[in-house]
Structure formats: structure tokens, C-alpha cells
Amino acid sequence: MTELINKFRAALKARGIPAAFITDPADIRYLSGFTGSTAYILITGENAVFFTDGRYTVQAAEEVCGDMERVIVSRYADVFAEQGEKYSKILLQSGCPLGIASIIRSAGAQIEADVEETLKTMRMVKDAGEIELIKAQYALAAKAFLKSLESFKTGLSERDWAAALEYNIKTGGADGVSFETIVASGVRGAMPHGTASSKRIGPDEPVIIDFGSRQGYTSDYTRMVYGGSDGEVLRVINIVREAVLKSIDAVRPGVVCRDIDGIARDHISSRGFGEYFNHSLGHGVGLDVHELPVLNSSGGVRLEEGMIFTVEPGIYLPGRFGVRLEDTVLVTADGAEVISRGLDNYVYPPYGL
Numbered sequence: 198m199t200e201l202i203n204k205f206r207a208a209l210k211a212r213g214i215p216a217a218f219i220t221d222p223a224d225i226r227y228l229s230g231f232t233g234s235t236a237y238i239l240i241t242g243e244n245a246v247f248f249t250d251g252r253y254t255v256q257a258a259e260e261v262c263g264d265m266e267r268v269i270v271s272r273y274a275d276v277f278a279e280q281g282e283k284y285s286k287i288l289l290q291s292g293c294p295l296g297i298a299s300i301i302r303s304a305g306a307q308i309e310a311d312v313e314e315t316l317k318t319m320r321m322v323k324d325a326g327e328i329e330l331i332k333a334q335y336a337l338a339a340k341a342f343l344k345s346l347e348s349f350k351t352g353l354s355e356r357d358w359a360a361a362l363e364y365n366i367k368t369g370g371a372d373g374v375s376f377e378t379i380v381a382s383g384v385r386g387a388m389p390h391g392t393a394s395s396k397r398i399g400p401d402e403p404v405i406i407d408f409g410s411r412q413g414y415t416s417d418y419t420r421m422v423y424g425g426s427d428g429e430v431l432r433v434i435n436i437v438r439e440a441v442l443k444s445i446d447a448v449r450p451g452v453v454c455r456d457i458d459g460i461a462r463d464h465i466s467s468r469g470f471g472e473y474f475n476h477s478l479g480h481g482v483g484l485d486v487h488e489l490p491v492l493n494s495s496g497g498v499r500l501e502e503g504m505i506f507t508v509e510p511g512i513y514l515p516g517r518f519g520v521r522l523e524d525t526v527l528v529t530a531d532g533a534e535v536i537s538r539g540l541d542n543y544v545y546p547p548y549g550l
Contacts, residue, residue: 199264201228201319202245208315209240209288216241217288217311218280220297223484224290224316229261232413237273238265239280248276274300281306290316314489321481321489322503327414328527331482331505332536334371334416335525338409339539341365342418346545349422351400355380358406359393366410375409375416375486386519389476389511401425403434403518415486417507418537419523424546433470433512433520438543440464440510441522444478448508448526448533454496461510462494470512479507482525504528505536 205228209217219225219238228238229247233256236249247265249257250273257267270276277297280287281304289298290311302308323331341362348361359378366374381391383402391405398404401424409417421434440461447460458478465474477496481488482505490498490506504527511521522543526533 199262202240202264204319205240205315206242208313210242212288212309214286214288214309216280216284216286218277218293218297218301219290219316220293221290221316224320226413226484227316227320229265231257231260233257233260237276241284248273277301278304280304288315290314317489320483321498322501323483323505323527324503327483328503328505330412330414331416334375334410334412334414335418335536336539337369337371337412338366338416338418339537341369341371341410342406342408342420342540344369346422349404351398351402354395354397355382355385355393355404356395358398358404359408362406362408366408369410370412371410372412373410375411379405379407379419381405381519383518384516387513387515387517388519389513389521391519401427403427403430403520405519405521407521407523409486411486414484415482416537417482417486417523417525418540419509419521420540420542421520421522421544422546423544430518430520433514433518434522434544436465436468436470437510437512437520437522441508441524441543444508444510445524445526445533445535448500448528449531450500450502450528452500454490454492454498454500455494457500457508458492458494458496461508465510465512473512473514474510475513476511479509481506500528502528502530 217240225236233253239246245265247261247267277300281301286307288309288311344365345362358380377392380393382398382404385391386405404422407419444457444461461478477493479492507525509523513519524535525537
């Protein structure tokens with residue numbers, strides 16, 4: 198933790214800012230180890246102070262790294278005002294609540310927004326401990342999906358499928374899901390974020406299932422469930438599968454994110470479906486399920502060893518069906534390790550058809 202804080206301090210010093218007030222829960226956990234829901238961290242050139250309230254006295258004592266001063270407060274507004282009075286300029290994160298920013302500004306401090314997203318940029322490269330925790334979530338989510346296949350029956354609703362999967366994720370050991378589970382069948386598959394609905398799943402409908410688990414760190418899978426033989430559906434599945442594999446094959450340190458995105462996009466376009474791939478190729482995965490880097494047409498980040506991100510191209514045909522397939526890769530010294538191999542297949546036949 199000390200190394201991370203010192204790295205952040207160096208960024209503050211380079212920008213001539215005396216203090217930063219950290220409000221993002223994932224960044225707070227990253228710097229301190231604290232897993233509770235309410236806390237803040239002040240970082241200056243000399244100190245790192247952790248603030249929380251009496252509900253978390255014991256938890257903070259157990260979890261927060263020893264290098265931080267721990268302060269139990271009775272009224273957070275007093276803490277915000279105190280920092281605004283004490284420092285001439287304070288760095289605030291882009292997601293800092295307006296109420297907190299207003300109190301700090303009213304107390305006299307000049308606010309500078311962290312448009313560089315310093316901590317989120319630091320979080321792009323995972324250490325060995327983080328990598329193992331993320332891999333554990335991918336193994337857990339994969340087992341939950343395989344166990345859920347017996348519940349994926351036609352005639353049930355998309356919500357029924359999602360509930361079965363989420364039950365197995367939680368009973369498998371996760372604290373919960375990493376995002377709202379997507380189950381999008383038939384024509385609803387043309388909506389990239391078609392969260393599970395009351396629609397009943399018909400025979401031979403292609404179904405997109407996008408899901409993940411969370412226990413501190415997160416996982417993110419997308420697989421298809423399809424037991425039919427429609428040639429067009431199978432063709433689109435194969436095109437998307439090829440785009441995944443071609444993209445992963447190009448991953449290595451030094452490659453720019455937009456170039457990986459371009460490989461998938463060019464392949465899908467060459468098969469006549471370019472206009473139907475309408476989202477970014479991928480995103481980082483870690484404490485948050487959507488992190489930096491972003492793999493899209495403007496992503497200028499160069500890949501580094503230790504980065505973990507998704508590769509998830511899709512084709513969405515309005516009024517017909519959609520296909521998205523997703524793997525997650527760890528950038529290694531000379532290429533990529535696929536950490537989503539707990540589900541080797543991209544397409545699974547549902548039971549009961």
C-alpha cells in the first residue's frame with residue numbers, strides 16, 4: 198500500500214497540488230484495503246488519513262493498512278469543510294459527489310478535477326495478488342454457469358435463467374454479481390445491454406448471457422446458449438468467434454488499444470456486418486467490472502504486462518437476433534493469457550430442448 202500511495206504522491210507533486218481527497222469506493226479499497234461502503238482518504242505530501250464513521254470502527258482497525266492514520270468521525274460534513282479550510286488547492290476525483298465538492302469549495306479551497314484519472318490509471322496494471330483474485334472470480338463464475346445449464350429450459354423467462362445463474366454465483370462463494378445479468382433471447386439479443394426480462398425463451402432461439410461474479414475483484418463472461426441449426430445464426434456466431442480469436446492473437450505489450458479494436462472491427466466489416474458492431478471491443482476488469490483501459494477506436498493506451506481486459510465483439514441484427522462472445526485476457530511479457538478458459542466453449546446447448 199505504501200508504494201501505491203507514494204506513487205500517487207509523486208503525481209500530486211508533479212502537478213503542484215498539496216492534497217487529494219479520494220471518494221471513489223474502489224480506489225479507497227485499492228489504497229487502504231477497506232471493504233466497507235463509506236469512507237474517504239486524504240493524501241498529502243506527508244500524510245495519508247483514512248476517515249470513516251463509528252459503524253466501521255472494528256472493520257477499519259482490521260482492514261486498513263497500518264501506514265494510514267485512521268480517524269473515526271461523527272459528521273462527514275465537518276471533515277470536508279476542514280480540508281477545504283486547510284489546503285489552498287485539493288484534487289478531487291471526477292466522480293466526487295457534488296455535495297462534497299461544494300462544501301470543500303465553500304470552505305475556501307480551489308478545486309482541481311482529476312481529469313487524468315490518476316488512480317484508475319494506476320489500477321490498469323495488476324500485481325500478482327490481484328491477478329490471482331481475478332482468476333479466482335473467473336473460475337467461480339464459470340462453475341456457476343455450467344451448473345446453471347440444467348436450469349436453462351425453454352418456456353422459462355429470461356429472468357428465470359438469470360435468477361438460476363445468480364443463485365449459483367452466490368452459493369458458489371461470491372458476494373454477488375458484478376453487474377446486472379444480461380439474458381437476451383431471440384429478437385432481444387439485438388440489444389447489447391438487454392438485461393433479463395419477463396420474455397419467455399422459445400425453442401431454438403439464440404440467447405446471449407452476459408454475467409459475472411464479485412468478491413472484491415470481479416469477472417465478466419459472455420456466452421451464447423443455442424440449440425438450433427439456423428445457418429445464418431451459426432454463420433454470425435462463427436464470424437464473432439473469429440473476431441475474438443484474431444484480436445487476442447494480436448495482444449502483446451506495446452500494442453495500442455485502438456489497434457486491437459480495429460482488428461475485430463475490420464474482420465466483422467469484411468464479412469458484411471460492420472454496421473452491426475456498435476460498441477467498444479473491450480474494457481479493463483478489476484475491482485470494478487468496467488475499468489481502464491478501454492479498447493475502442495480512440496483508445497490510445499499502450500498495453501503493458503499485467504493489464505487485464507475483455508475482448509467482446511458482437512453483431513446485433515435488429516428484429517432478428519444478436520451474438521456477442523467474450524474472453525478476458527491477461528497481458529504477459531510476450532503475448533496474452535486467456536483467463537476465461539473456465540468456459541472453453543463459446544456456445545452451449547441448453548438442456549430440455
